[in-house]
Amino acid sequence: MLDYRRMLMEDFSLSPEIILSCRGEIEHHCSGLHRKGRTLHCLMKVVRGEKGNVAEKCQQALQTLVQETDPAADYRIDRALNEACESVIQTACKHIRSGDPMILSCLMEHLYTEKMVEDCEHRLLELQYFISRDWKLDPILFRKCQGDASRLCYAHGWNETSENMPAGAIFSCLYRHAYRTEEQGRRLSRECRAEVLRILHQRALDVKLDPALQAKCMTELGKWCNEKTDTGQELECLQDHLEELIPDCREIVGNLTELESEDIQIEALLMRACEPHHPGILP
Structure with missing residues (x-):
């Protein structure tokens, strides 16, 4: 089955x-890339929005494929990512055994650091776009x-299927509960909360890795933040225009x-990503 998933x-x-x-996306953007x-x-990449609009049915077909092949369970199923990220895995993630689900998490931890390489970054974000849209895809x-x-979350007629x-x-439901105090009522278990924070x-x-944010703020991103394309700039731009947003x-x-202001690790991540541009911010 592993071989079959890899072939798909x-x-x-x-x-x-x-x-x-x-069909249209393959013809216009992705012909001649078969292997x-x-x-x-x-x-x-097209679905992530880097080359204009994409048909919803194409996005859904890709989402279904990622659900069926489940590359988050073993990154080696995704050969394009495996080859692009091999050097990063050997340096940044060598402490994790090959094929472990934590490899993808390790690669995400090293996004925008000096250990990441550009090809790996692109393949990783392309895959994570789909993983972030179905919580079951992070094993x-x-x-x-x-x-x-x-x-806490299976309401409104939702269930796993x-x-x-x-x-x-x-x-989104899990992270809303992650920051509740005891007085506010039902909270996440400790081990689930740790994963949500990760x-x-x-x-x-x-x-783009926060589907709710992308869906609710798409027009606002176009209106206020068109020029903001660097790491972390889009969210920062929305924060700057908070009072004007819908x-x-x-x-x-x-x-x-x-959540950012409560969580020093998110702040530290943002600072680390910006460190090359502002030497001296961190010791």
């Missing part, structure tokens, strides 16, 4: 849904938070800002 991630032509749903998973990663988060999610569940909804730290630098967007940016 290497060769888009084995997935009729991808051929059918992404070693490059067409699929090209399509992922560690799912294992540690399954009980908490069923206790619900077609109506908005992207990122369960993770993911929040890793996603803090890219708004209510839905203002609420989610306000909540994230509050």
Whole structure:
């Protein structure tokens, strides 16, 4: 099964849904990239919004493929990412055994540091875009938070197979409960909270890895932050324009800002990412 999942991630032509749903995207952006998973990663890049609009059915077909192949459980299933990130894994993540789910988490921890290489960064963010839209695709988060999610988050007719569940909804629910005090009532278990914080730290630098933020703030990003494309700049820009944002967007940016101010590790991550541009900020 591992070999079969790897084959599906290497060769888009084995997935009729991808051929059918992404035909236009393949023709316009991703032709001539057939081998070693490059067409699929090209399509992922298009969906992330780097080359204009993309058909919703193509995004859904890619989401389904990532759900079926489950590369977060073993990064080696994604050959394009494996090859691009080999040097980073050997230097930054050599303490983790090969194939362990924590390898992807380790790569995310080293995003925008001197140990990361550009090709690896691109392949990693392309894959994480899809992983961030279905909390079950992070095997560690799912294992540690399954009980908490069923206790706190399966409302509004959602369940694990619900077609109506908005992207990122369960993770949003988990992180809303992560910062509750005892007086505020139901909270996450300690081990689930640790995983939620791990993911929040890793996603803090890219708004596209927060589906709720991207969905509610897309027009505001276009309106206020078109020129802000560097690491962490989009969220910072939304924070600068907080009072002018539409209510839905203002609420989610306000909540994230509050989490940042409470969580020194998110602040430290932002400072580390900006360190090359501002030498001397950190000791």
